Amino acid sequence: MRGAVVLSVNPGSRSLKAAAHDGSGARLWAHRVPRPTADPGSAVAEIVRRLASAGLTVSAVAHRVVHGGPVHVAPERIDDELVADLRRLVDFAPLHLPGDLDSIEAARARWPDVPHVACFDTAFHATLAPAAHRLPVPDGVTALGVRRYGFHGLSVQHVVDTVPGLGRAVVAHLGGGCSVTAVSGGRSVQTSMSFSPTGGLPSVSRSGDLDPEVLLFLLDRGWTAADLRGLVDRSSGLAGMSGGVTDVAELTARAAAGDPDCRLALEVFTTAVATTVAGYTAVLGGLDTLVFSGGIGEHSAPVRAAVTDRLRHLGVLVHPTAPVPGDVSRHGAPVRTLVVTADEERVMDRAARELLAPALRAPALSAAAPGGAGAPGVRGRPVG
Ligand SMILES: Nc1ncnc2c1ncn2[C@@H]1O[C@H](COP(=O)(O)OP(=O)(O)O)[C@@H](O)[C@H]1O
Ligand SMILES: CC(=O)OP(=O)(O)O
Ligand SMILES: [Mg+2]
Structure with a gap:
């Protein structure tokens, strides 16, 4: 294993997928929790249990977030302010965003000392020209944020990256x-x-x-x-x-x-x-x-x-x-x-590392040091 371990959490509408990679891009672990049988909180709890038995210590968590709205068009470090902002976007993706936020909150509660990164499914489509994103409604409606955003951007990014x-x-x-x-x-x-x-x-x-x-x-x-x-x-x-x-x-x-x-x-x-x-x-x-x-x-x-x-x-x-x-x-x-096998988790892993570098290059703390010394803002924690 090389470098810090990043966990990617991808709550899809029919399954929640998670994967852990090391700094060389090697996939160390992956798991899929079927839905809708598992709610996001319990799916995260299951991921925590399984990571623990795999003996992995997580240094950062990347989350797929289906909608970034008009403002969030690149990966971002998650804090209370971003979570509050995403809650205001729930009406933009009511089927997905509540579950995405539950999953983020469950993971932040479990790993409070590591950075969490939001990777938006809409971000890849930020390049759409006005003729592609404008919906044929008056300006007053567009001003409310009504436009084409586009989704599955992390999956399309993986195709662009690998083909x-x-x-x-x-x-x-x-x-x-x-x-x-x-x-x-x-x-x-x-x-x-x-x-x-x-x-x-x-x-x-x-x-x-x-x-x-x-x-x-x-x-x-x-x-x-x-x-x-x-x-x-x-x-x-x-x-x-x-x-x-x-x-x-x-x-x-x-x-x-x-x-x-x-x-x-x-x-x-x-x-x-x-x-x-x-x-x-x-x-x-x-x-x-x-x-x-x-x-x-x-x-x-x-x-x-x-x-x-x-x-x-x-x-x-x-x-x-x-x-x-x-x-x-x-x-x-x-x-x-x-x-092409969809692999949003790999794209998220890379995005999180790019956002968090150079902090992520520091070695993760091993086992017992919640809140202990480590790279600024990137403190590894034991899982489980
Ligand atoms: N072997 C298969 N043949 C046909 N459809 C399949 C097969 N395996 C999975 N699917 C379909 O794929 C869909 C789920 O796709 P997936 O990409 O895992 O969803 P999500 O990421 O949105 O949760 C389901 O409707 C399921 O029936
Ligand atoms: C954006 C979207 O539809 O995601 P999923 O396929 O995971 O439901
Ligand atoms: Mg999916």
């Missing part, structure tokens, strides 16, 4: 939430999620974009804001169309067995992904690389096939049985198609 020669690329991050991002010169130029992670494509249990009149139509019929939020965030998307199936492997198996609802759900979903990818080729002026990532993108060959079958005219030709992760393009295909 050489991306060129004009589209990254389809299909996980609990699903989004597609157009990347040019390593920067985000367009992305499907918008003001919150509820917009854009349908996700596992989110509606994605709806004609706004649908919500007003329901409002006029007595639905409350909470009812509408439950509808768009929890009971729509693939699950909403299939009678509640959130396991996409089960959904595709049922569709293959002829279940009409599951077949329709998959068709709606994969058509939305494919047409968004195709649309982004107009923004990019072509397509060199198509990347699938996230739990569905990495593991569901039927979903990938249904998407890529609709993109053959653009030169997306894939080998149906190519091993994943990796290059799944057919030999000589004009577009390179890749499956």
Whole structure:
């Protein structure tokens, strides 16, 4: 093991992932806690227990925070002020931010003497040009912070960091939430999620974009804001169309067995992904690389096939049985198609080290010294 150990905590909507790296970038430990069975506080408690049995001492903790709003566009050291600021942003991402904040508070309580860093999923999209982030509403609404932010930026950053020669690329991050991002010169130029992670494509249990009149139509019929939020965030998307199936492997198996609802759900979903990818080729002026990532993108060959079958005219030709992760393009295909394992934790690790350097280069204290001497602001603590 080389240098200080940084723990990365990534609360996704369907699982909480955590990983510990050393200063050389080596992954020392990783764990995934499924959701929604575990609340963030108990998920952090489980991480603490498991890190303790792995004998690791943490010198800093990096947290994925889904929304940074208009102001937080780069990794930041977490203090009470930032937490209070993020609490004021909860309405921007009500499905994620309360859990993100619970997870931060649980980790800060457990490791009060080490620095905690917020890594924003929106930050990668800070490069969007006005024509990409402006929503077509009057200035008075924009002034409230209503604009396109974009999400899954840490996952797209990992693709940019690890795939050489991306060129004009589209990254389809299909996980609990699903989004597609157009990347040019390593920067985000367009992305499907918008003001919150509820917009854009349908996700596992989110509606994605709806004609706004649908919500007003329901409002006029007595639905409350909470009812509408439950509808768009929890009971729509693939699950909403299939009678509640959130396991996409089960959904595709049922569709293959002829279940009409599951077949329709998959068709709606994969058509939305494919047409968004195709649309982004107009923004990019072509397509060199198509990347699938996230739990569905990495593991569901039927979903990938249904998407890529609709993109053959653009030169997306894939080998149906190519091993994943990796290059799944057919030999000589004009577009390179890749499956990349999402690794937000690695991106967060690097971001935290960059922010905290040079303090992190100092060795972590071993075992028993809470509050003891050490590098300024970076005091290692025993875990467990
Ligand atoms: N083998 C698989 N086949 C199809 N879908 C899968 C498979 N494994 C995981 N998934 C799907 O991936 C989704 C979760 O993706 P993930 O990226 O882990 O979510 P998050 O990070 O948002 O919590 C779930 O809907 C799950 O059904
Ligand atoms: C932004 C978002 O949708 O995140 P997740 O996929 O973890 O739900
Ligand atoms: Mg995720």
